[in-house]
Amino acid sequence: MVTQRPQQNAVFRAIADPTRRKILSLLRGQRLTVGEIAGHFHTSRPAISKHLRMLRTAGLVTTRQRGTAHLCALRAAPLRGIAQWLHDYETLWDESLRRLKTHIEETP
Numbered sequence: 001m002v003t004q005r006p007q008q009n010a011v012f013r014a015i016a017d018p019t020r021r022k023i024l025s026l027l028r029g030q031r032l033t034v035g036e037i038a039g040h041f042h043t044s045r046p047a048i049s050k051h052l053r054m055l056r057t058a059g060l061v062t063t064r065q066r067g068t069a070h071l072c073a074l075r076a077a078p079l080r081g082i083a084q085w086l087h088d089y090e091t092l093w094d095e096s097l098r099r100l101k102t103h104i105e106e107t108p
Helices: 006-015 018-027 034-038 045-057 079-106
Strands: 061-066 069-074
Touching: 006 018, 006 045, 006 079, 018 034, 018 045, 018 061, 018 069, 034 045, 034 069, 045 061
Parallel strands: none
Antiparallel strands: 061 069
């Protein structure tokens, strides 16, 4: 039976949405206010705030207040679990391709 940790499930849910993935991309290497993030989308600011809330819940974004603005930063550590999960499948694919190559080379 395969079990996943609740945080890993939350990360998968968070990165499933293209808007949230774009937010994570925007935050790579820089901190932005909620308003600056919202400026990159044709969506309402409250909708962007909901996306940010889900990213914070998954542990992918941290927010701190700077004056009246909320400054958001990427926290990529939870993505390591996803990378490991993908790596396990990459290993499976590599093994399957090696077996296929061997089979093709041995077939007259």
